[in-house]
Amino acid sequence: MQAVEVKITEEQQNERIDKVLSVANEEWSRSQVQQWIKDGVVLVNGQTVKGNYKVKNGDDIVVNVPEPEPLDVVAEPMDLDIYYEDSDVLVVNKPRGMVVHPAPGHTGGTLVNGLLYHCKDLSGINGVMRPGIVHRIDKDTSGLLMVAKNDMAHESLVNQLVAKTVTRRYKAIVHGVISHDTGTIDAPLARDKVDRQSMAVDENGKHAVTHFRVLERFTNYTFVECQLETGRTHQIRVHMKYIGYPLAGDPKYGPKKTLDIEGQALHAGILGFVHPRTGEYMEFEAPLPPEFKVLLEYLRRSS
Numbered sequence: 001m002q003a004v005e006v007k008i009t010e011e012q013q014n015e016r017i018d019k020v021l022s023v024a025n026e027e028w029s030r031s032q033v034q035q036w037i038k039d040g041v042v043l044v045n046g047q048t049v050k051g052n053y054k055v056k057n058g059d060d061i062v063v064n065v066p067e068p069e070p071l072d073v074v075a076e077p078m079d080l081d082i083y084y085e086d087s088d089v090l091v092v093n094k095p096r097g098m099v100v101h102p103a104p105g106h107t108g109g110t111l112v113n114g115l116l117y118h119c120k121d122l123s124g125i126n127g128v129m130r131p132g133i134v135h136r137i138d139k140d141t142s143g144l145l146m147v148a149k150n151d152m153a154h155e156s157l158v159n160q161l162v163a164k165t166v167t168r169r170y171k172a173i174v175h176g177v178i179s180h181d182t183g184t185i186d187a188p189l190a191r192d193k194v195d196r197q198s199m200a201v202d203e204n205g206k207h208a209v210t211h212f213r214v215l216e217r218f219t220n221y222t223f224v225e226c227q228l229e230t231g232r233t234h235q236i237r238v239h240m241k242y243i244g245y246p247l248a249g250d251p252k253y254g255p256k257k258t259l260d261i262e263g264q265a266l267h268a269g270i271l272g273f274v275h276p277r278t279g280e281y282m283e284f285e286a287p288l289p290p291e292f293k294v295l296l297e298y299l300r301r302s303s
Helices: 017-024 030-039 111-119 151-162 235-242 290-302
Strands: 002-007 042-044 060-065 081-085 089-094 142-148 167-175 182-186 189-191 199-201 209-217 221-228 266-274 281-285
Touching (some): 002 017, 017 042, 017 060, 030 042, 030 060, 151 266, 167 290, 182 235, 189 235, 199 235, 221 290
Parallel strands (some): 142 266
Antiparallel strands (some): 042 060, 089 142, 167 221, 167 266, 182 209
């Protein structure tokens, strides 16, 4: 069990403890924190509290993060597109349509199943279902992911994400013609109050910033590059919808009438980070997948 200490500042007081802790560590979901509170592993000034506890300035919070359970996810042979690998980190190009990690009731066919077969040694920080997984991309988003092969590498990569020093650039096709060449969307995100499976812009949500630039314009669509400053769930998809340019093909946030593709037109093409052991900055680029190129050619012919 790993004890993690969290200090409360004056700005945070009177906020719910589950919200404060999920903001303090991007790897902790609010639901996970709530479960830890119920399990009694979250202590405030040495005492257990309820999930609706409002923190006070100066509170000393200790989260006794449980040890990962024994792994029961099955390793499966897969033809993984690995861009880089050493004893600490691995960079893989995830295909469109593949889920990153197992979930209850869906334990097979994911990237994690393939990674376990490929290399055996993955960090255990994120527990049974997400060994080695430092960050995620959605099922229908293709592109590059960094994977930690030990806990030292995992902590280093997470710290880089928190410090916003990881380079993450995506290519996307959005509805509408964006007139300006560049822009920044700075809008906090939280779970949608009605649909808990979706995210929404919410003034009480987590800080989220997306930068974008136009690459090409078509009659009714725009090809853009988005750079993440933060990495919230569905961030690009929600942010682009928020400014009136939802992603083409997006079944959750886009219009019903869209391009005939399965899932959002989004590709995580560029990933850069500092190697946890050598301190060297490394950057990788994965080209657009064939189906994305076909879509662009169709839009060019149609414009």
